[in-house]
Amino acid sequence: MRQSCVNDAPPVIPAPLVSALRAARFVAALTGAGVSAESGVPTFRDAQTGLWAQFDPLELATPAAFARNPKRVWDWYAMRRERVGRVTPNPAHVALAVLERHAPEFLLITQNVDGLHQRAGSRRVVELHGNITRVCCSRDGTPAEHWEDTDAAAPPRCATCGAFLRPDVVWFEEMLPQDALAAAEDAASRCDILLVVGTSAGVYPAAALPTLARRHGAQVVEINTETTPLSAQADYALRGKAGIVLPTLVAAVWSASAPPA
Numbered sequence: 001m002r003q004s005c006v007n008d009a010p011p012v013i014p015a016p017l018v019s020a021l022r023a024a025r026f027v028a029a030l031t032g033a034g035v036s037a038e039s040g041v042p043t044f045r046d047a048q049t050g051l052w053a054q055f056d057p058l059e060l061a062t063p064a065a066f067a068r069n070p071k072r073v074w075d076w077y078a079m080r081r082e083r084v085g086r087v088t089p090n091p092a093h094v095a096l097a098v099l100e101r102h103a104p105e106f107l108l109i110t111q112n113v114d115g116l117h118q119r120a121g122s123r124r125v126v127e128l129h130g131n132i133t134r135v136c137c138s139r140d141g142t143p144a145e146h147w148e149d150t151d152a153a154a155p156p157r158c159a160t161c162g163a164f165l166r167p168d169v170v171w172f173e174e175m176l177p178q179d180a181l182a183a184a185e186d187a188a189s190r191c192d193i194l195l196v197v198g199t200s201a202g203v204y205p206a207a208a209l210p211t212l213a214r215r216h217g218a219q220v221v222e223i224n225t226e227t228t229p230l231s232a233q234a235d236y237a238l239r240g241k242a243g244i245v246l247p248t249l250v251a252a253v254w255s256a257s258a259p260p261a
């Protein structure tokens, strides 16, 4: 059983980590569902509350599932899109947006599809798994700006070709967007510090980024409420909620320094 260590007390940030972050030329962050948990967006693998504890990914998040029952898949994502529209960014999202303004070079790589990083003010964001608020043609990926969800038996259709529309997210068995993955791998290869926040670090290729970063000499800092397969190889493993740990970290590193440009 994974050990949970949810602690709302602000952690003590190790002094060498504060110094390393102050000196870093390039800070990158890899985020997962845990960063949005405190906004009320369910994670995937947390026992009881995780989406994959309640729903079968093979019935909802694969091309075959969409081919078998497009309306069920469409409705599930429509439900999640509607929930995401009702929540707001939390202090973890805000802290990463603040960090972006302090670091000389910064890239936020997210597996999340909720768009909360951008709503918190992050600008340099790479979305590895797409974005649930966008919809596209299931045949050729053309973005759809407007659609009407009026057919109880089928998803809306592409205005150009008539194929079903689908959420613009990456499903299991699909390739990640190549430009996003290339940007993420470039950042992992060049950054001085990689923050890995709120991810179970088990879904590839995103899960390979911390190893890539370490191989190229970066320090890896994990922020998670629980231990993960990454914990043992991280230079620092800060246990706690992202919404508490990240603001504490950013304040410890930059509160005494010059204001951001």
Ligand code: OAD
Binding pocket: 031, 032, 033, 034, 035, 037, 038, 043, 044, 045, 046, 050, 061, 111, 112, 129, 170, 171, 172, 197, 198, 199, 200, 201, 202, 203, 223, 224, 225, 226, 228, 240, 241, 242, 243
């Ligand atoms: P998971 O649900 O697998 O992992 C969430 C992680 O966040 C766990 O390690 C939790 O311990 C941690 N966590 C929960 N609450 C937290 C909090 N408040 N602060 C910090 N950490 C917290 O989600 P991901 O790792 O993002 O892919 O999952 C990766 C991918 O698997 C997702 O993008 C999705 C999923 O299947 C696709 O749909 C393609």
